[in-house]
Amino acid sequence: MNPTVVSGYPVDSKTAINDVETGMNTVVTTMALGAWQDNSTEPNDEVLELQRIAKRDEKAFERLYLRYHPKLFRFVQGLLKNPSQIEEVVSDTLYAVWTGAGKFQNQSKVSTWIFGIAFRTAMKAIRSGKRHTRFDEHSEDAGILVDQNTSNDPAVGTTMSEELSHVMSALNEVSPEQRAVVELTALGWTTTEIGEIVGCPSNTVKTRMFSARKKLRTILDSI
Numbered sequence: 001m002n003p004t005v006v007s008g009y010p011v012d013s014k015t016a017i018n019d020v021e022t023g024m025n026t027v028v029t030t031m032a033l034g035a036w037q038d039n040s041t042e043p044n045d046e047v048l049e050l051q052r053i054a055k056r057d058e059k060a061f062e063r064l065y066l067r068y069h070p071k072l073f074r075f076v077q078g079l080l081k082n083p084s085q086i087e088e089v090v091s092d093t094l095y096a097v098w099t100g101a102g103k104f105q106n107q108s109k110v111s112t113w114i115f116g117i118a119f120r121t122a123m124k125a126i127r128s129g130k131r132h133t134r135f136d137e138h139s140e141d142a143g144i145l146v147d148q149n150t151s152n153d154p155a156v157g158t159t160m161s162e163e164l165s166h167v168m169s170a171l172n173e174v175s176p177e178q179r180a181v182v183e184l185t186a187l188g189w190t191t192t193e194i195g196e197i198v199g200c201p202s203n204t205v206k207t208r209m210f211s212a213r214k215k216l217r218t219i220l221d222s223i
Helices: 013-019 027-031 046-054 058-077 083-103 110-130 141-145 154-172 176-186 191-198 202-221
Strands: 004-006 009-011
Touching (some): 046 058, 046 083, 046 110, 058 083, 058 110, 083 110, 110 176, 176 202
């Protein structure tokens, strides 16, 4: 049976539920299978690319756009639900890079700087009252996302849909700040890098991850 997909990441819903019991390797670690995890390295010319963008080099911006748009979309998709709002946040983030490339001070990786902009933009959208939670308890997403089931057994599809719905509902109960840490962990970022992105100490990142894990475990255990 092929894995289903949550927030853009392949995930077996039963495995996801079981993995909530394992600390930092929670449901999101299973989600990370197949997800982008190349954060330990990045093109050496990215600082030069930003310098070119600061001089309004459209080709340089096009290259950066193509490199980062899918990564940013995956991240923001984990924080917001409405497709048009997700794209709006991603577009606003990349526009901020275009207009503010000259402000990069080379005190962090280019990737963490860009993701930090995306995080702040998404949080602003949530706090401004435009929030669209990741998964509505009564959403049809669970049924749509199970379309990779190849068993041709309606009972299997129904069970998967119900399990996936439980995972979605549990994730929906986690605060945006905690969910950001969960998503970034799933995408392969280190604790230090996540702290740079969300603007808090590493210990706070660990605390948010622990709290998210605890809440997910409690919710899923009650199902």
